[in-house]
Amino acid sequence: MDVVSYKCPNCSAPLTFEVDSQNWDCKFCGSQFERSQLESIEALGGTEKIEPVAPSPEVQASYESGAVAYSCPSCGGRIVTDATTAATFCVFCHNPTVIASNLKEEKRPVRIIPFKLKRDEAAGALQKLCKKRPLLPRDFREYGLSGEVSGLYVPFWLYSADVAAQMSATATRVKSWSDSNYRYTKTDTYQVLRSGEASFRHVPADGSSKMDDKLMDALEPFRYEDMVEFTMEYLSGHFAESYDVDAVQAAPRAVSRMRDSAGGMIRGTVSGYSSVRVDNLQIQERNLRHMNVMLPVWMMMVPYKDKTYAFGMNGQTGKMVGKLPLSMGRFFALLGIIGALLSLIVFIGGMFI
Amino acid sequence: MRRLGVFIIMLFLCISILPLSVAADDVDPADKVYDYAGLLTDTQVQQLSGIANEMSDLYGMDYVIVTTDSAGGKSPAQYAEDFFVNNGFGRGANSSGFLLFIDMGERDIEMRGFGDGAVIHHNTNIEAIYDAMVSSMSGGQYYSAISTFLSMAKEQAERYYGDGTSVKGEPLPDVPSVDKSALVYDFAGIFTDEEMAALQSAAQEISARQGVDVVILTDDRTYGRGSQGYANDFYNANGFSSAGGVVMLIDLESWYLQVSNIGEMRNILTNDYLDPLIDRLLAKLLEGEYYDAATTFMSNLDGRITRVRDGNTRVTLRDQYAVWQIGLGALGIGFGAALVVVLIMLAAHKKSLSRPSGANQYIQGPGLRLSYRDDRFLRTHTSRTAIPKDNGGGSSGSGSSGGGGSFSSSSSRSSGGGKF
Numbered sequence: 001m002d003v004v005s006y007k008c009p010n011c012s013a014p015l016t017f018e019v020d021s022q023n024w025d026c027k028f029c030g031s032q033f034e035r036s037q038l039e040s041i042e043a044l045g046g047t048e049k050i051e052p053v054a055p056s057p058e059v060q061a062s063y064e065s066g067a068v069a070y071s072c073p074s075c076g077g078r079i080v081t082d083a084t085t086a087a088t089f090c091v092f093c094h095n096p097t098v099i100a101s102n103l104k105e106e107k108r109p110v111r112i113i114p115f116k117l118k119r120d121e122a123a124g125a126l127q128k129l130c131k132k133r134p135l136l137p138r139d140f141r142e143y144g145l146s147g148e149v150s151g152l153y154v155p156f157w158l159y160s161a162d163v164a165a166q167m168s169a170t171a172t173r174v175k176s177w178s179d180s181n182y183r184y185t186k187t188d189t190y191q192v193l194r195s196g197e198a199s200f201r202h203v204p205a206d207g208s209s210k211m212d213d214k215l216m217d218a219l220e221p222f223r224y225e226d227m228v229e230f231t232m233e234y235l236s237g238h239f240a241e242s243y244d245v246d247a248v249q250a251a252p253r254a255v256s257r258m259r260d261s262a263g264g265m266i267r268g269t270v271s272g273y274s275s276v277r278v279d280n281l282q283i284q285e286r287n288l289r290h291m292n293v294m295l296p297v298w299m300m301m302v303p304y305k306d307k308t309y310a311f312g313m314n315g316q317t318g319k320m321v322g323k324l325p326l327s328m329g330r331f332f333a334l335l336g337i338i339g340a341l342l343s344l345i346v347f348i349g350g351m352f353i
Numbered sequence: 354m355r356r357l358g359v360f361i362i363m364l365f366l367c368i369s370i371l372p373l374s375v376a377a378d379d380v381d382p383a384d385k386v387y388d389y390a391g392l393l394t395d396t397q398v399q400q401l402s403g404i405a406n407e408m409s410d411l412y413g414m415d416y417v418i419v420t421t422d423s424a425g426g427k428s429p430a431q432y433a434e435d436f437f438v439n440n441g442f443g444r445g446a447n448s449s450g451f452l453l454f455i456d457m458g459e460r461d462i463e464m465r466g467f468g469d470g471a472v473i474h475h476n477t478n479i480e481a482i483y484d485a486m487v488s489s490m491s492g493g494q495y496y497s498a499i500s501t502f503l504s505m506a507k508e509q510a511e512r513y514y515g516d517g518t519s520v521k522g523e524p525l526p527d528v529p530s531v532d533k534s535a536l537v538y539d540f541a542g543i544f545t546d547e548e549m550a551a552l553q554s555a556a557q558e559i560s561a562r563q564g565v566d567v568v569i570l571t572d573d574r575t576y577g578r579g580s581q582g583y584a585n586d587f588y589n590a591n592g593f594s595s596a597g598g599v600v601m602l603i604d605l606e607s608w609y610l611q612v613s614n615i616g617e618m619r620n621i622l623t624n625d626y627l628d629p630l631i632d633r634l635l636a637k638l639l640e641g642e643y644y645d646a647a648t649t650f651m652s653n654l655d656g657r658i659t660r661v662r663d664g665n666t667r668v669t670l671r672d673q674y675a676v677w678q679i680g681l682g683a684l685g686i687g688f689g690a691a692l693v694v695v696l697i698m699l700a701a702h703k704k705s706l707s708r709p710s711g712a713n714q715y716i717q718g719p720g721l722r723l724s725y726r727d728d729r730f731l732r733t734h735t736s737r738t739a740i741p742k743d744n745g746g747g748s749s750g751s752g753s754s755g756g757g758g759s760f761s762s763s764s765s766r767s768s769g770g771g772k773f
Binding site for chain 2: 133134135136160165166170171178180181182183184185186187188189190191192193194195196197198199200201202203217218220221254257258260261262264265266268269323324326331334335336338339340341342343344345346347350351352353
């Protein structure tokens with residue numbers, strides 16, 4: 001089964017994963033299916049296999065890695081995807097479609113955190129982010145209301161490793177005292193040696209080159225206790241990507257963070273000195289493991305004045321991140337207003353003190 | 354109860370005697386040098402006493418020198434004042450004099466002027482004497498130090514009295530006799546008729562309202578008196594109010610600005626008020642803005658009198674700076690603070706995209722497991738630096754009037770000194 005569309009076995013309407021109920025609901029007949037029932041859906045005829053069709057040459061040319069087209073089982077429209085698309089919608093009838101062939105074998109995630117927050121909450125979070133931002137262009141919030149909001153499962157690599165650190169440092173302890181004529185300073189110098197090891201578990205790094213690494217990093221942390229075994233059905237009703245940055249390519253980002261933490265911790269074990277100079281610090285990671293998972297992200301794209309601003313919300317915790325536009329006009333206007341007010345207050349005060 | 358009664362009586366006696374504790378029996382106002390610390394030989398005492406007596410007669414005030422090993426718990430300024438006052442020193446109607454007090458116990462020098470002595474030996478002059486004599490004191494050359502005190506005091510007195518002819522018995526030319534109701538006298542001819550009219554109107558209005566005589570005087574000569582002497586004599590000779598008044602003299606002979614105050618004004622126009630004001634006025638005079646300087650002086654004076662009489666003796670920013678200067682400062686402070694506020698807003702604005710720097714939140718277990726820990730002592734080093742000695746210096750006390758960086762008045766007290 002390469003491409004499937006999950007259908008209600010009762011009425012053949014599309015089945016989508018619903019955030020509120022954490023079940024698969026049919027919005028047409030109201031049927032609701034739990035996770036344990038999903039395996040029987042196929043047996044009940046609840047999935048429909050979709051065969052690929054040839055995309056037009058114009059469409060093919062617009063995709064770098066080659067487009068794949070499918071005929072929507074609901075309306076017959078063309079669903080065009082690229083090599084990393086794992087779940088999408090028909091642009092004509094919005095029928096959810098899972099491209100299972102892009103999640104085969106090594107591309108298949110081991111675990112997934114299902115969406116816990118809904119589209120409305122994502123849109124609301126963006127509005128909230130825009131509140132009490134005096135330097136935000138006045139009309140940006142209105143643009144934010146009309147922005148595109150997409151629920152997306154992003155492929156992440158979770159790295160675990162044991163990191164060993166060895167440090168050699170020179171530290172000094174300074175004491176001062178004085179008598180009536182002289183001030184004395186005694187400096188004791190020590191060589192400080194430390195070795196230690198720390199274990200890190202599930203340091204994330206996204207595995208999609210389409211995602212802004214900075215934005216994805218800022219979405220942390222995810223609560224891994226909500227992670228469940230991956231099944232295709234979770235993707236129905238959301239977009240999803242398979243990774244195109246493999247575990248070896250993404251590892252340096254996570255390893256670098258582990259090394260920074262290990263270095264900071266071993267430096268933190270030196271205390272009680274007036275100064276510490278690190279002469280040598282060696283950090284090695286070993287037993288590096290990784291796991292391919294999918295994590296839920298609400299992406300919001302807001303076009304504003306010839307530029308599109310991307311915002312992301314952690315689909316599990318609701319943490320909202322993104323770079324808001326800056327109004328230099330408001331910056332200088334505020335500077336002028338506050339400056340004038342403060343100057344007036346200081347001037348009036350200065351005339352009476 | 355009996356012990357308590359004795360204690361209260363003793364306490365009462367001590368408190369009663371305390372103010373007179375420096376009124377020694379062996380003090381005769383005719384003697385001017387009291388070397389209780391034994392710093393001088395008898396001959397040196399006689400020589401210095403002779404000089405001090407001569408100066409006292411010449412300038413009409415007592416020049417007194419006191420040395421001691423202990424001020425009995427009093428501050429040097431208080432000891433000096435008590436010694437001078439309680440022992441009956443001081444000449445003339447305002448008990449003028451100038452006292453040098455050397456406390457060997459505290460290694461402190463205190464100089465204090467009384468009456469005309471405070472006018473002539475004002476704080477700036479006291480600082481000059483202190484600077485000149487402190488090195489001799491530090492080196493144990495006490496006679497030399499006290500001689501320096503007397504010679505510099507004499508120079509200052511001579512400078513105050515112009516060429517000194519008045520104290521040598523040769524009469525000085527009379528200062529101009531004027532109609533005292535005019536209050537503004539432009540003998541140097543630097544004001545236009547309109548300016549004169551405006552200044553006179555303002556001076557008369559302020560004088561009437563505040564009950565003091567505000568006199569503006571310009572001249573290109575000082576009748577052999579120097580600026581201070583001319584300002585004071587002009588005021589006194591023309592019968593201006595002795596209860597309270599002020600003379601602003603623009604002296605074009607020596608390009609000097611003199612502000613002298615009389616009576617109540619001595620407590621109002623204090624040095625900390627006059628110093629910055631005179632700086633501002635001098636800046637205007639250097640630009641030839643004589644009229645502006647005079648109007649600025651009067652307007653500031655008016656506000657100052659009102660505030661002090663209302664109980665607010667603090668020197669305000671308005672006393673120290675022009676309105677435009679306060680405005681400029683306010684703009685600097687206001688926009689500086691605004692920039693900080695807006696930059697904080699900017700930082701908060703950009704905070705919505707901050708990346709985690711490390712991976713501390715993904716540490717498993719208790720954190721770093723130390724397998725080796727060693728702190729080896731390598732060496733020790735001790736250095737020492739000499740503590741610079743604080744020789745003190747500076748001056749304190751209440752002066753009264755000022756001009757061009759130095760001040761004068763007809764009656765007040767000045768004091769100053771420091772460690773040696």
